[in-house]
Amino acid sequence: MVARGAGDPLGRVVDVLIVGGGAAGLRAAIAVAEAGLECTVLSKVYPMRSHTVSAEGGAAGVIGVGDTLDEHAYDTISGGDWLCDQDAVEMFVREAPRELIQLEHWGCPWSREPDGRVAVRPFGGMRQLRTWFAADKTGFHLLHTLFQTTLKYPQISRLDEWYVTRLLVEDGRIEGVVAIDIKTGETAAVWAKAVILATGGGGKVFPFTTNAAIKTGDGMALAYRAGAPLKDMEFVQYHPTGLPFTGILITEAARAEGGWLVNKDGYRYLQDYDLGVPTDKPKLRSMELGPRDRLSQAFVGELDKGRTVETPYGHVTFLDLRHLGEERIEARIPFVRELCRSYQKLDPVTDLIPVRPVVHYMMGGVHTDIDGATPIAGLYAAGETACVSINGANRLGSNSLPECLVFGARAGLAAAEYAGTAAKPAARAVPDEPLPDGSGSGERIADLRTEMQRTLEDAAGIYRTGDDLEKAVGSLRDLRERAKKAKLDDSSTSFNTERINALELGCMLDIAETIVASALNREESRGAHQRSDFPKRDDEGFLAHSLAHQGPDGSPVVSLLPVTITRWPPGERVYGR
Amino acid sequence: MTVLEVSRYRPGIDAEPVFQRYEVPDNDDWAVLDGLNYVKDSVDGTLSFRWSCRMGICGSCGMTVNGEPRLTCGTFLADYDGVVRVEPLHGFPVIRDLVVDIEPFLEKLSSVSPWLIRSGEDPASEFAQTPAQLEAYKQYSMCINCMLCYSACPVYVLDPDFLGPAAIALAQRYNLDSRDEGDRFDVLSTDEGVWGCTFVGECTSACPKHVDPAEAIQRYKLTAAVRSVLPWVRL
Numbered sequence A: 001m002v003a004r005g006a007g008d009p010l011g012r013v014v015d016v017l018i019v020g021g022g023a024a025g026l027r028a029a030i031a032v033a034e035a036g037l038e039c040t041v042l043s044k045v046y047p048m049r050s051h052t053v054s055a056e057g058g059a060a061g062v063i064g065v066g067d068t069l070d071e072h073a074y075d076t077i078s079g080g081d082w083l084c085d086q087d088a089v090e091m092f093v094r095e096a097p098r099e100l101i102q103l104e105h106w107g108c109p110w111s112r113e114p115d116g117r118v119a120v121r122p123f124g125g126m127r128q129l130r131t132w133f134a135a136d137k138t139g140f141h142l143l144h145t146l147f148q149t150t151l152k153y154p155q156i157s158r159l160d161e162w163y164v165t166r167l168l169v170e171d172g173r174i175e176g177v178v179a180i181d182i183k184t185g186e187t188a189a190v191w192a193k194a195v196i197l198a199t200g201g202g203g204k205v206f207p208f209t210t211n212a213a214i215k216t217g218d219g220m221a222l223a224y225r226a227g228a229p230l231k232d233m234e235f236v237q238y239h240p241t242g243l244p245f246t247g248i249l250i251t252e253a254a255r256a257e258g259g260w261l262v263n264k265d266g267y268r269y270l271q272d273y274d275l276g277v278p279t280d281k282p283k284l285r286s287m288e289l290g291p292r293d294r295l296s297q298a299f300v301g302e303l304d305k306g307r308t309v310e311t312p313y314g315h316v317t318f319l320d321l322r323h324l325g326e327e328r329i330e331a332r333i334p335f336v337r338e339l340c341r342s343y344q345k346l347d348p349v350t351d352l353i354p355v356r357p358v359v360h361y362m363m364g365g366v367h368t369d370i371d372g373a374t375p376i377a378g379l380y381a382a383g384e385t386a387c388v389s390i391n392g393a394n395r396l397g398s399n400s401l402p403e404c405l406v407f408g409a410r411a412g413l414a415a416a417e418y419a420g421t422a423a424k425p426a427a428r429a430v431p432d433e434p435l436p437d438g439s440g441s442g443e444r445i446a447d448l449r450t451e452m453q454r455t456l457e458d459a460a461g462i463y464r465t466g467d468d469l470e471k472a473v474g475s476l477r478d479l480r481e482r483a484k485k486a487k488l489d490d491s492s493t494s495f496n497t498e499r500i501n502a503l504e505l506g507c508m509l510d511i512a513e514t515i516v517a518s519a520l521n522r523e524e525s526r527g528a529h530q531r532s533d534f535p536k537r538d539d540e541g542f543l544a545h546s547l548a549h550q551g552p553d554g555s556p557v558v559s560l561l562p563v564t565i566t567r568w569p570p571g572e573r574v575y576g577r
Numbered sequence B: 001m002t003v004l005e006v007s008r009y010r011p012g013i014d015a016e017p018v019f020q021r022y023e024v025p026d027n028d029d030w031a032v033l034d035g036l037n038y039v040k041d042s043v044d045g046t047l048s049f050r051w052s053c054r055m056g057i058c059g060s061c062g063m064t065v066n067g068e069p070r071l072t073c074g075t076f077l078a079d080y081d082g083v084v085r086v087e088p089l090h091g092f093p094v095i096r097d098l099v100v101d102i103e104p105f106l107e108k109l110s111s112v113s114p115w116l117i118r119s120g121e122d123p124a125s126e127f128a129q130t131p132a133q134l135e136a137y138k139q140y141s142m143c144i145n146c147m148l149c150y151s152a153c154p155v156y157v158l159d160p161d162f163l164g165p166a167a168i169a170l171a172q173r174y175n176l177d178s179r180d181e182g183d184r185f186d187v188l189s190t191d192e193g194v195w196g197c198t199f200v201g202e203c204t205s206a207c208p209k210h211v212d213p214a215e216a217i218q219r220y221k222l223t224a225a226v227r228s229v230l231p232w233v234r235l
């Protein structure tokens, strides 16, 4: 069988193909359109369903008087435990304000000061007020603004509810993708001079996550299989405040507005973890406004001391917003209240919110340069799926939405430029890969997925050891073999979501292996990667990115790539003093 | 055990939708969507439905639950007694099982030019917009495109060409934005636009995000009426 394309038996041919319709993908699409080229946004869900929609707290960009680009850069670099590439960070902080203003010009309903200027709020690890916000639905407003704005450009077309299964690479150059039209179940090639991956993160490799069902790391796995390396995959961010059971995020903005983290005795425990002393009003880069890695690690400390509370869904501490009062909660973080009421059956105006650390964000991703270019010619990546890297070993909250905008736009421009000179790939018959079709006799997809998630949580959680990671390497290899024989109930074509789930599981297993292999290789503790058997940061050995290539046997091979330092030599991370 | 009675339709296999019963464990914390996922994961992998965020913001999990349009991730099994019947959103063509065709809805959204209409250069910094000016359209910017309002609308169910609540609210979201210079009169002030609405208000009752599309429609009727007689006036 050969791949087909609607109207064209060999598949359509486009200038630039963008895989993913979240913030990064849509921003890239507008950049391509404004450069005068045509592009197609292909996405496994309608763009406004992309997970950018759930971002709550805000987007960082220097705007206030008294703030400087250097301070934003320093906060980002120290927050990332010096694993960020500083040239990329400098470029990022310079372009972020412009991108956020651009969003304003496209209609984003940013929250405002009384005089009509855009308002900014404090955020974890930032020592100035520089986080723009649209109440606490920032990602929602940003995504809908971008999506609605794309409708204005005739150059932008879409393939909604299409799922990419493979990248087409010939002689080290991208030529397009193979994708399934989910509605019909048909497979087709989409040929393109340039392809931008904007497929988001992969939090679903863990059992307890703020990430939506669609965040299965597909783009990372696609690039990895096509020969591009994945960078810094061991750095997985736990957000300190997720609701137990659902994993729904309670945004850091709740702490920025003055919320406290307390243990079972009502004690603000962060003061015991070198994060400063409690003050009534929030203090920047201190206590509850420390960075996420340190706050999640402090939770484990409380757990070990027996100062957490056990619930049916794991141990918790509490977020206390009661002293903020109803008016402030309604004005600044209404969605937090809405979520607590609907999903936790409590009201933060009068009740403590139970919270526990929850997998939230992947610092790692497809290795790119500051234009989003990967080592495969014509293949770009941007947003959470890429690793430039501005996030290093720990991303600061509110840096990732502007990252999607800045690097989405840059990747769009670079791809447009490349496509302007590259030859059109010749549409031709490509061999169809075998799709999961229900002929397997093994285990259920969901059971395999659950086992993978448990494996990752046990071995690659907040604290890790070499022994546990070694064991996980074997378990994942075994799971990969078992997944090949998985049993599917559904062999039909139209909207076969079980088949999509099987393909997503394959992607997750690949990136899970890179997470574990990279974590095993990094024998130090830095940012979100804490090895109990190597508790210190080791700049001699590991001031370097991990690069995971897929080896000939399908397993990852990890090497190191030096970090780019421009003006901020590695130092101590100091919070609250 | 809770019994879910789920509408099934597989094109090419089923001639028309049929109901299938599944038993799911009782759990006070489970939303209807958790019940469906239990079925999908453990009982019957052929059941198809859309979902993603599980936090009421992506807008993909709208279905008809015991006859009413609901977000299934925010509707809890414990709130129902007896059998819980889950069907696709009424008023839309069914693609499969609980999945409906949303293309016509997207076309309606696109048709109202849902972007800032402006002539002239943008300033170097942001446009000033006071909190009161933001408040003027904010509510209409909260739509998650879940389409529950369409499913609840008696006009839309009879006339699929009716522009409908969410699209009109979206037009108003831009019309009332102090940065916008358009008025979207040609698409709104038509028989398929605001004048198609008989003011039943079901859309506003169904909306999980308090967008109040009914009010958006009524307000535009006034705007359109004034504009018809006094074309140079902008409300």
Ligand SMILES: Cc1cc2nc3c(=O)[nH]c(=O)nc-3n(C[C@H](O)[C@H](O)[C@H](O)COP(=O)(O)OP(=O)(O)OC[C@H]3O[C@@H](n4cnc5c(N)ncnc54)[C@H](O)[C@@H]3O)c2cc1C
Binding pocket: A019, A020, A021, A022, A023, A024, A025, A042, A043, A044, A045, A046, A047, A050, A051, A052, A053, A054, A055, A056, A057, A058, A059, A060, A138, A139, A162, A163, A164, A165, A198, A199, A200, A201, A210, A211, A212, A214, A215, A218, A219, A249, A251, A360, A361, A382, A383, A384, A385, A397, A398, A399, A400, A401, A402, A404
């Ligand atoms: C609950 C939550 C709150 C957050 N809050 C903030 C915040 O306040 N500030 C901040 O800066 N960051 C925040 N983040 C992080 C930030 O929202 C994300 O990192 C960012 O939105 C990712 O955007 P993206 O464009 O890279 O990917 P996404 O928005 O996830 O989009 C991915 C796209 O790729 C498509 N896709 C994926 N795989 C395939 C495939 N195989 N075939 C076709 N299409 C595919 C999907 O359909 C989707 O359109 C938050 C994250 C979460 C989970």
Ligand code: SF4
Binding pocket: B142, B143, B144, B145, B146, B147, B148, B149, B150, B165, B166, B169, B203, B206, B207, B208, B209, B210, B211, B212, B213
């Ligand atoms: S107006 Fe309300 S009910 Fe209608 S689509 Fe928008 S959010 Fe859903």
Ligand code: FES
Binding pocket: B051, B052, B053, B054, B055, B056, B057, B058, B059, B060, B061, B062, B071, B072, B073, B074
């Ligand atoms: S799953 Fe996103 S709104 Fe219900």
